[in-house]
Amino acid sequence: MPLLHQVEERLHQTWEASRRRQYSILSRFVAEAERAGGVVREAVDPQAVGFSIAALAKAQGITLCQATDPDLARDLNLEAALIEAGISLATGPSPDGIVHAGMGVTRATAGVAETGSILVHLDEVDARLLSMLPEIHVALLYLDTVVDSLEEGLLLTRYLILRSSLLGRPSYCSWVTGPSRTADIERVLTIGVHGPRQLHIFVLPPMGKGIGS
Amino acid sequence: MTRQEEFRRRAAAALANPRIRENLGRFGIAYRTARQNALAVLDYEGERARLRRMKEDAIERLPELARQFVEAARRVGAIVYEAKNAEEANRYIGDLAKAKGVELVVKSKSMVSEEIGLNHHLERLGITPVEADLGEWIIQQAGAHPSHSVMPCIHMSKEEVAGVFSQALGREVSPDVGLMVRLAREELREKFLNAGMGISGANIGVAETGSVIIVTNEGNGRLVTSLPPIHVALLGYDKIVPTIEDTAAHLKLLAKTATAQHLTVYTTFITGKTGAAQVARPREFLGPATGEMHIVLLDNGRWAMRDDAEFREALYCVRCASCANVCPTYRVVGGHVFGHIYTGVIGTVITPFHHGWEAAAVPQEACLLCRACVDACPVEIDLPRMIVAMRGRIVKQEEQKKKAKGIRRLFLDAILPNPSLFNLALRLAAVMQVPLTRGRTVLRDLPGPLKRLTRIRAMPAVAARPLRSRVAKVLPARRDSKQTVTFFASCLIDQFYPEIGEAVIKVLNRYGVTVHFPKAQGCCGLPAYYEGHKETAARMAKDLIAALEPSPGEHVVTATPPCGITLKQYIPKLVKGDPRWEGRGQALAARTLDFSEYLVGVLGLGEETFGEPAPHKIPLTYHDSCSALRGLRLAEPQRRLLRMLTRYELRELDEIGECCGFGGHFSMDYPDVAGEVLGRKLAAIERTGAAVVALDSPGCLLQIRGGLLKRGSPVQVRHIAELLAEELD
Ligand code: SF4
Ligand code: SF4
Numbered sequence: 001m002p003l004l005h006q007v008e009e010r011l012h013q014t015w016e017a018s019r020r021r022q023y024s025i026l027s028r029f030v031a032e033a034e035r036a037g038g039v040v041r042e043a044v045d046p047q048a049v050g051f052s053i054a055a056l057a058k059a060q061g062i063t064l065c066q067a068t069d070p071d072l073a074r075d076l077n078l079e080a081a082l083i084e085a086g087i088s089l090a091t092g093p094s095p096d097g098i099v100h101a102g103m104g105v106t107r108a109t110a111g112v113a114e115t116g117s118i119l120v121h122l123d124e125v126d127a128r129l130l131s132m133l134p135e136i137h138v139a140l141l142y143l144d145t146v147v148d149s150l151e152e153g154l155l156l157t158r159y160l161i162l163r164s165s166l167l168g169r170p171s172y173c174s175w176v177t178g179p180s181r182t183a184d185i186e187r188v189l190t191i192g193v194h195g196p197r198q199l200h201i202f203v204l205p206p207m208g209k210g211i212g213s
Numbered sequence: 214m215t216r217q218e219e220f221r222r223r224a225a226a227a228l229a230n231p232r233i234r235e236n237l238g239r240f241g242i243a244y245r246t247a248r249q250n251a252l253a254v255l256d257y258e259g260e261r262a263r264l265r266r267m268k269e270d271a272i273e274r275l276p277e278l279a280r281q282f283v284e285a286a287r288r289v290g291a292i293v294y295e296a297k298n299a300e301e302a303n304r305y306i307g308d309l310a311k312a313k314g315v316e317l318v319v320k321s322k323s324m325v326s327e328e329i330g331l332n333h334h335l336e337r338l339g340i341t342p343v344e345a346d347l348g349e350w351i352i353q354q355a356g357a358h359p360s361h362s363v364m365p366c367i368h369m370s371k372e373e374v375a376g377v378f379s380q381a382l383g384r385e386v387s388p389d390v391g392l393m394v395r396l397a398r399e400e401l402r403e404k405f406l407n408a409g410m411g412i413s414g415a416n417i418g419v420a421e422t423g424s425v426i427i428v429t430n431e432g433n434g435r436l437v438t439s440l441p442p443i444h445v446a447l448l449g450y451d452k453i454v455p456t457i458e459d460t461a462a463h464l465k466l467l468a469k470t471a472t473a474q475h476l477t478v479y480t481t482f483i484t485g486k487t488g489a490a491q492v493a494r495p496r497e498f499l500g501p502a503t504g505e506m507h508i509v510l511l512d513n514g515r516w517a518m519r520d521d522a523e524f525r526e527a528l529y530c531v532r533c534a535s536c537a538n539v540c541p542t543y544r545v546v547g548g549h550v551f552g553h554i555y556t557g558v559i560g561t562v563i564t565p566f567h568h569g570w571e572a573a574a575v576p577q578e579a580c581l582l583c584r585a586c587v588d589a590c591p592v593e594i595d596l597p598r599m600i601v602a603m604r605g606r607i608v609k610q611e612e613q614k615k616k617a618k619g620i621r622r623l624f625l626d627a628i629l630p631n632p633s634l635f636n637l638a639l640r641l642a643a644v645m646q647v648p649l650t651r652g653r654t655v656l657r658d659l660p661g662p663l664k665r666l667t668r669i670r671a672m673p674a675v676a677a678r679p680l681r682s683r684v685a686k687v688l689p690a691r692r693d694s695k696q697t698v699t700f701f702a703s704c705l706i707d708q709f710y711p712e713i714g715e716a717v718i719k720v721l722n723r724y725g726v727t728v729h730f731p732k733a734q735g736c737c738g739l740p741a742y743y744e745g746h747k748e749t750a751a752r753m754a755k756d757l758i759a760a761l762e763p764s765p766g767e768h769v770v771t772a773t774p775p776c777g778i779t780l781k782q783y784i785p786k787l788v789k790g791d792p793r794w795e796g797r798g799q800a801l802a803a804r805t806l807d808f809s810e811y812l813v814g815v816l817g818l819g820e821e822t823f824g825e826p827a828p829h830k831i832p833l834t835y836h837d838s839c840s841a842l843r844g845l846r847l848a849e850p851q852r853r854l855l856r857m858l859t860r861y862e863l864r865e866l867d868e869i870g871e872c873c874g875f876g877g878h879f880s881m882d883y884p885d886v887a888g889e890v891l892g893r894k895l896a897a898i899e900r901t902g903a904a905v906v907a908l909d910s911p912g913c914l915l916q917i918r919g920g921l922l923k924r925g926s927p928v929q930v931r932h933i934a935e936l937l938a939e940e941l942d
Binding site for chain 1: 236240243285288289290345346347348351364365366367369370371374390391393394395397398401402405421422423424430431432433435436438439440456457458460461464465472474475476477478479480481482483484485486487488489490504506
């Protein structure tokens with residue numbers, strides 16, 4: 001698959017170059033994501049993130065929080081933190097179905113600094129819906145997966161989609177730039193329509209695995 | 214009813230509803246600033262050139278890209294159906310829904326579905342389609358049609374919307390926007406969860422991967438494509454591009470120009486079957502993403518548009534609605550008048566291909582050819598050029614059906630092209646008007662059938678003696694003559710404002726320029742061209758080339774920018790392909806300069822003032838004519854000349870570049886619409902507190918001076934040439 005390799009090679013170069021400017025890219029990302037209405041927090045210790053999420057959930061009166069998979073919950077020490085706050089946790093497709101969670105926790109595959117977007121690339125419906133149905137969407141983003149420009153973001157998106165498409169595998173990827181919004185009635189900007197009303201992004205230390213892996 | 218009468222009828226209905234122009238007017242102002250801010254972060258010209266190239270290339274390679282798209286989509290499990298027309302697309306989707314036992318369909322915004330009337334078709338089959346985009350849902354509940362392609366219910370007030378909500382939900386809903394949005398979320402959430410099929414449009418189709426890209430702010434697009442077990446994506450062939458990377462300029466410019474965002478909230482890339490396996494019922498897993506995906510690729514006139522050299526560029530449109538947002542007449546009448554099923558300017562231009570020429574004939578009248586939309590379009594689509602091309606075809610069809618109106622045709626095709634006849638007609642008018650003018654130079658109220666001409670503004674009287682009778686054939690410079698020019702006067706200056714012509718000649722003479730005035734010159738043909746009488750316009754182009762060719766001026770100078778455009782741009786096009794005329798047309802174009810451009814560019818004026826500035830300067834504002842600003846790309850020379858004046862100080866308008874609503878025949882045919890446009894201009898002039906309005910085009914002068922006179926305003930309106938001549942006294 002020479003085409004895929006070419007794309008991968010370019011992506012790799014981009015990623016190498018971005019790593020050298022990781023922190024300036026991050027500050028651009030933070031500014032843009034917040035301008036779009038998202039809330040970004042940088043976390044040093046992933047294990048502490050669970051407590052931040054729990055505090056957030058509590059402040060918003062959330063009773064059920066749902067994460068895409070048990071690994072994610074474990075990485076963030078989410079269960080312990082939520083129990084302490086008196087909030088229930090569901091992981092993976094929940095026996096409670098998809099309609100109850102007030103907060104959905106997912107990973108983000110990457111970030112794009114120029115637009116403040118995160119790439120939510122979740123092919124499984126149940127996981128993907130956690131970024132769509134709850135009032136609050138919490139996304140975990142690794143610092144070294146944030147690229148600088150929209151063009152680089154599209155290069156990555158092309159790579160991810162092409163990789164599955166060539167194998168005949170479907171995929172579903174969204175760039176999410178802030179919480180859902182409308183201005184359809186008298187052009188009054190209103191946050192939170194069909195998608196989340198709040199978008200919280202936690203930026204975790206570099207994962208060191210390379211982008212798109 | 215002629216198309217002009219029908220347009221007047223529809224426009225009158227829109228004008229009777231002040232809500233439309235209030236909302237659109239307010240939006241137009243806010244849009245201007247928001248858009249500017251959003252675009253400030255990028256190189257607009259560079260990005261739009263990139264987008265244009267990408268779309269040109271994609272449409273050029275469409276046969277190959279479409280094949281690639283279909284194959285790639287099938288590889289990831291999508292079922293692709295290529296529909297030739299609306300009936301085929303409707304039948305496919307309807308049959309599919311029936312076969313799968315679907316009763317409820319949720320839809321994210323799809324203009325193509327409006328194009329083919331899909332909802333109607335589904336309803337006839339007993340299937341309930343529910344629009345999930347908030348604006349579309351409101352419109353659907355109200356049983357109305359969208360009036361704007363990005364903001365479907367921009368013509369409605371929140372009170373009206375609350376009425377729609379109350380009706381739809383069966384209880385009283387107060388006009389609180391936040392509350393209504395929340396209620397819509399709840400109401401539609403139920404629909405998402407219970408629908409058996411989701412239908413989406415697509416902003417882009419990607420050939421390489423078979424992905425469809427859907428851009429939404431509300432999040433409905435993602436739910437429509439994830440929750441129901443069947444997803445149908447409906448898109449036109451024109452949306453296909455080579456790769457995901459090719460969409461960069463498209464995504465950036467769409468968000469920035471459509472909604473002044475850096476990026477739309479959700480940009481979703483859907484590749485193959487990724488929906489739920491079953492309808493989501495609470496307390497059930499949805500299971501793996503194995504839902505069906507169907508892609509309906511629609512022709513319905515698109516391939517014909519691609520093959521039509523005059524209209525191909527309409528396929529480059531990214532549906533940002535900028536062209537509507539900046540259009541002075543759209544902002545008065547809205548998308549129900551300016552548009553058919555597709556609204557606004559681009560909507561009108563593509564209507565013939567999707568819904569037939571009959572459907573487009575009336576809405577296209579709304580264009581007064583100010584070219585604001587071309588500058589605003591992120592793909593630089595020349596919409597007014599296509600409007601003129603449409604008019605040409607419509608006029609032809611009407612002639613064949615003998616629907617054209619006698620007097621109009623007589624004037625455009627027989628009197629206007631004949632300089633002596635035209636002169637004679639106006640001389641006759643000059644005599645006949647005497648009982649009305651009683652010696653005055655303006656007519657405030659014309660009687661009887663002419664009443665329409667003075668509804669919104671006073672009209673100038675026809676000059677007692679036209680310029681051609683007032684000046685000699687050669688007007689030598691006083692001092693040693695350095696240059697010679699040929700003056701092309703234009704009908705307006707010749708017959709209505711000879712004093713402007715005299716001022717032009719005076720200024721040129723004073724700067725050492727000998728002016729030649731060939732008396733054989735007539736009208737440049739612009740009225741015929743704009744009204745779609747292309748053959749007449751071509752005939753007039755040749756007459757004018759022949760009249761100006763022997764005149765020795767190094768340059769042809771005009772002080773009427775719209776005619777300058779004709780000489781520089783339209784005439785070469787009109788005689789193109791005619792071996793006897795093509796070269797001569799180009800030569801005329803190359804020789805022609807606007808008055809200001811000549812003074813600044815050739816004579817080097819504008820470096821210093823005429824003398825000591827007066828102690829108390831009079832505030833003056835400048836109105837850019839659409840023709841000079843966007844047609845000839847001239848804005849600086851005029852300002853340089855104005856800064857030479859000792860008695861005036863320039864105060865810029867806050868809405869530079871807005872049309873005055875003259876538009877040649879437009880303001881004569883549709884004074885009520887033109888009057889609203891003029892009203893905005895006059896208000897902007899008043900806001901500057903200027904005592905004098907300077908301008909460079911006699912058409913704008915007619916409109917603005919007439920409008921101010923009608924209002925009883927003391928503000929004076931002068932052509933730049935007159936102000937310069939005054940300083941030379
Ligand atoms: S040229 Fe002017 S009037 Fe015509 S459609 Fe464009 S913006 Fe509107
Ligand atoms: S024609 Fe241009 S400005 Fe109008 S909607 Fe299409 S892309 Fe936008």
